[in-house]
Every structure is written in C-alpha cells, then in structure tokens.
Amino acid sequence: xxxxxxxxFNSNVIFPKPHILFSHTANFINPLKLPSLxxxxxxxxxxxxxxxxxxxxxxxxxxxxxxxxxxSDDRIARITSAIRVIPDFPKPGILFQDITTLxxxxxxxxxxxxxxxxxxxxxxxxxxxxxxxxxxIFGPPIALAIGAKFVPMRKPNKLPGPVIxxxxxxxYGTDKIEMHVGAVEAGDRALVIDDLIATGGTLxxxxxxxxxxxxxxxxxxxxxxxxxxxxxxxxxxxxxxxLIS
Amino acid sequence: xxAEENGLHGDPRIKAISDAIRVVPHFPKQGIMFQDITTLxxxxxxxxxxxxxxxxxxxxxxxxxxxxxxxxxxIFGPPIALAIGAKFVPLRKPRKLPxxxIxxxxxxxYGTDCLEMHVGAVQAGESVLIVDDLVATGGTLxxxxxxxxxxxxxxxxxxxxxxxxxxxxxxxxxxxxxxxxxxPRLDDKDNHEECGL
Numbered sequence: 001x002x003x004x005x006x007x008x009f010n011s012n013v014i015f016p017k018p019h020i021l022f023s024h025t026a027n028f029i030n031p032l033k034l035p036s037l038x039x040x041x042x043x044x045x046x047x048x049x050x051x052x053x054x055x056x057x058x059x060x061x062x063x064x065x066x067x068x069x070x071x072s073d074d075r076i077a078r079i080t081s082a083i084r085v086i087p088d089f090p091k092p093g094i095l096f097q098d099i100t101t102l103x104x105x106x107x108x109x110x111x112x113x114x115x116x117x118x119x120x121x122x123x124x125x126x127x128x129x130x131x132x133x134x135x136x137i138f139g140p141p142i143a144l145a146i147g148a149k150f151v152p153m154r155k156p157n158k159l160p161g162p163v164i165x166x167x168x169x170x171x172y173g174t175d176k177i178e179m180h181v182g183a184v185e186a187g188d189r190a191l192v193i194d195d196l197i198a199t200g201g202t203l204x205x206x207x208x209x210x211x212x213x214x215x216x217x218x219x220x221x222x223x224x225x226x227x228x229x230x231x232x233x234x235x236x237x238x239x240x241x242x243l244i245s
Numbered sequence: 246x247x248a249e250e251n252g253l254h255g256d257p258r259i260k261a262i263s264d265a266i267r268v269v270p271h272f273p274k275q276g277i278m279f280q281d282i283t284t285l286x287x288x289x290x291x292x293x294x295x296x297x298x299x300x301x302x303x304x305x306x307x308x309x310x311x312x313x314x315x316x317x318x319x320i321f322g323p324p325i326a327l328a329i330g331a332k333f334v335p336l337r338k339p340r341k342l343p344x345x346x347i348x349x350x351x352x353x354x355y356g357t358d359c360l361e362m363h364v365g366a367v368q369a370g371e372s373v374l375i376v377d378d379l380v381a382t383g384g385t386l387x388x389x390x391x392x393x394x395x396x397x398x399x400x401x402x403x404x405x406x407x408x409x410x411x412x413x414x415x416x417x418x419x420x421x422x423x424x425x426x427x428x429p430r431l432d433d434k435d436n437h438e439e440c441g442l
Binding site: 086096098104106109113136137138143149150151152158159161180 | 272279296320333
C-alpha cells in the first residue's frame with residue numbers, strides 16, 4: 001500500500017484558536033542566513049569526511065556561566081547559521097527553531113557536540129539524560145565522549161518495564177515524561193540535554209525525575225534558548241548552559 | 246547478515262552487546278518479548294562497541310547520509326554519522342518535522358502508520374545508511390527505503406542492533422542488504438516468537 005504524498009504541513013492541520021506567543025519578529029536568534037534544504041545545483045554534493053586530526057585550538061576565552069561567548073567563537077556562528085527558522089509551526093505565531101538543518105552540516109553538528117563535551121568532560125558526569133526525541137540526537141554523542149550513561153526520558157508508555165513519571169503543564173493541559181526505574185542511582189551526577197528550552201516545563205520535569213531518585217542535576221544544556229519564555233527562571237537554582245540565545 | 250557471520254566471528258564485543266540488552270516479556274502486549282536497548286545505553290563499553298562496529302564497517306564506504314528512524318534510530322544514528330562525516334537525517338512520525346516533507350505509509354498489524362522526511366535533506370545520487378535499533382517485520386525499514394529511493398538516493402545498507410532475517414537465509418529488504426549485530430534474546434530459546442518492535 002503506497003500513499004505517496006507530497007505535502008506541506010499546513011495542508012492537513014486544523015488550527016485551534018490561535019494563541020500568539022510572540023507577535024513581534026523575534027530577533028533573539030540572529031541567523032546569518034536562513035538555510036534552505038533545496039539544493040542550488042542538481043548534482044550530488046559529496047561531503048568530505050571529518051578529518052581525524054584534532055581541530056585547531058579555539059580562542060581561550062573564559063566562558064560566562066550562562067552562555068558560550070558567541071562573538072569570539074566561529075563555531076557558534078556556524079551553528080547559528082545552520083539552524084532554520086520555520087514560521088507558524090506548529091501553529092500561527094510560533095517561529096519554530098528547526099535543528100534538522102544543523103544535522104545536515106557535519107562540521108556544525110560535530111562542533112555542537114564538541115562544545116558540550118569540552119564543557120563537561122572533566123566534571124565527573126555519570127549520566128546524560130536526553131529528552132525525547134531531539135534530546136536523543138544530542139545526548140548520546142555527548143555521553144559516549146565523556147564516558148557517561150545515556151538515559152532516555154520518554155513520553156508515556158514508550159519505556160518497557162517499571163518507570164517513574166512526572167507530569168508537567170503545557171499551555172493547554174498537561175503532559176508526562178517517564179524514566180526507567182534503576183537507570184539512575186542516588187549519587188549519580190546528571191546532565192539534562194534537549195535541543196531547545198522554551199518555557200522550561202519539560203526540563204523541570206526531567207530535573208524532578210532525576211532528583212526523585214537521588215541524583216544530582218549538575219546542569220541543563222540546550223543548543224537554543226528562547227529567553228523571552230523565561231525558562232531559565234523556571235529552572236530556579238539549576239544552572240542552564242546554551243550555545244545560542 | 247549477522248555481524249558474527251561477516252567478519253566478527255568470536256568477537257567478544259558481540260556477546261557484551263547481546264548481554265547488555267534486556268528482554269521485557271509481554272510488552273507492549275501479551276506474547277511479545279520486547280528487546281530493550283536502554284540497558285545497553287547504560288553500559289558505556291557495550292554502547293561504545295555497538296557504535297564502533299558500525300563505524301568500522303561504514304567509514305570507508307563513501308556514505309554521505311545516515312538516516313535514523315524515530316525514536317531509537319536517533320540514539321544510534323547520530324554517533325555513527327558524526328564518526329563517518331555524514332549528514333544525519335531523522336525519519337519521523339507524522340507532523341513532527343516542520344516545513345515541507347514527503348510521506349510514506351506502511352502497514353501495521355492493525356492499521357497503518359506513516360514515516361516522513363524533509364524535502365531537500367537528501368539529494369539524488371547520495372549513498373545512504375538507514376539505522377534503527379531493531380528490525381522485526383521490516384515494515385518501517387521498507388518505508389524508510391522507499392522514502393530515500395523516491396528522492397533518488399541509493400540505500401547502501403540497513404543497520405540494526407537487533408534482528409532476524411525476515412525469511413531464513415534472506416538478508417535483503419526491497420533488495421537492500423540488512424546488517425544486524427545480534428539476534429533477539431528470548432526466554433524460551435526453542436520458540437521463535439514475534440520480536441518486540
């Protein structure tokens with residue numbers, strides 16, 4: 001059975017009464033250009049494998065406790081320009097930060113992972129917890145590089161076996177995330193990873209799950225922060241590290 | 246093909262990987278012995294072995310795209326992509342990807358489901374590796390292969406941590422070779438029941 005359909009998102013979505021989260025053009029992300037997925041030439045673009053040699057040394061500038069210093073770091077600039085903004089997804093008024101274009105740039109994707117690994121490799125992190133589903137893309141490479149366990153935090157009913165759940169509020173209603181019983185132990189030092197922090201609801205739920213089993217949440221790390229949604233405040237005393245704000 | 250029959254005979258890493266996978270009986274429903282890879286992810290050595298074996302196999306094959314099937318393919322695909330210098334392309338459930346997508350439906354036991362990929366993520370002529378944690382009926386992987394072939398890419402292989410040939414001795418899916426590290430573990434080894442999805 002083949003339903004081969006070429007469709008855009010808008011064609012089969014019923015929008016509820018629009019709730020504009022931000023009515024102005026958000027300039028908190030300043031992409032240097034909007035990367036398009038459409039190739040400019042029809043020929044196959046072969047990517048070169050990443051060199052096995054170590055990358056050139058980056059500027060040794062002391063990072064602030066909140067963000068990697070953007071102006072001095074070419075890697076941040078490349079990462080920023082690799083992220084695509086999609087207006088009105090999943091509903092009108094929202095500017096969706098699409099990291100899939102970052103994943104199409106192997107150098108920028110590797111730089112993203114390297115920036116997190118450099119920060120965490122000497123911090124005795126024993127657990128990297130990644131929030132489904134985009135946290136599954138960034139978390140495991142970091143966990144592998146720093147020698148930590150990777151623990152998926154999932155939507156309800158996905159994890160088999162005994163789980164613990166934490167409910168959190170959405171704009172309308174609530175949602176839940178789950179973690180396996182026994183995956184994280186008391187005394188584990190944990191890092192929580194997701195692609196983006198908006199209101200901070202999901203990250204707070206993830207932090208709760210980890211703290212409930214006696215782990216210490218060392219930091220939350222995201223590629224992107226939407227500062228106007230004040231997720232950082234919602235995390236309270238838990239530090240947040242982001243690459244782009 | 247199984248890794249052990251294809252150059253890795255006696256490799257202790259294969260046993261370490263298999264031992265690290267947990268079997269959860271009767272999930273998501275009665276009769277299914279669910280192969281739970283989350284315990285593999287808690288075992289740093291075994292997780293590393295998993296990625297290393299795939300990377301060793303694919304690093305010199307000029308693969309420019311690793312496509313991972315949501316959600317557990319997102320765990321194994323990116324580390325492989327990063328190590329071999331390829332793009333990572335997520336294949337997602339409906340309405341998760343923003344912007345323009347192409348869709349491919351596939352049949353489930355009851356009803357159908359759908360896999361989507363971004364328009365423009367993969368170009369004609371690219372060599373692609375598809376990654377998922379497990380192959381059972383092959384429905385999802387077949388849909389993934391169709392998506393990539395529709396944009397003119399060549400799927401070099403499908404790589405899964407766990408699986409069985411769909412028909413004994415036949416390790417191809419829509420003509421594409423399947424490479425699997427370990428077979429599903431069962432409580433009752435004489436009784437090959439349906440594997441977990």
